[in-house]
Amino acid sequence: MVGEQVLLKVSPMKGVMRFGNMGKINPRFIGPFKILNHVGDVAYELALPLGLSGVHTVFYVSMLKRYHGDGSFIIYWDFVLFDENFSYKEEPIVILDREVRKLRSKEIASVKFQWKNHPIEEAT
Structure with missing residues (x-):
């Protein structure tokens, strides 16, 4: 629903938007981000921060996960310094x-x- 918060799935493939390179302990989701708009049947527009300005704001439902408020599995983007490839080193x-x-x-x-x-x- 518009106004809810979701987590954004991070791609596990090399060369695609990736937020770490530590093998099995790669982060799977980042966020939470607010849903701004429903686009088409299976896509949503998210409110991404300025640090992710190079990323397109519309994502398919398969890339999103409902945010439940338990912050134990989330990497917050504002504490992590990304390089030009949107990756960081643990x-x-x-x-x-x-x-x-x-x-x-x-x-x-x-x-x-x-x-x-x-x-x-x-x-x-």
Whole structure:
């Protein structure tokens, strides 16, 4: 419906609008963005910020997801510095924990990082 907020799906393909390149932990959706207008049968026009001025504002329904207000899975565009390809680099900022796991014949070191532009709850 016009006036609701939605999340915008980020393409997982290389060369297409992409907001990270970290393999399996790529963000899937960004937003939320407000719906301005219903265009055709299956397309909507979104209110995109100035930081995304190079992106077309009309998207098919398949690229949108209803926003429910739980902000745990959203990357907010205003905290992320994009380059000219609308991508950014994930950078660790703090080491939160270290652990050494001992197997039969070897030891595996694990380090838990807090990533830039993500809260502590999303540390990996």
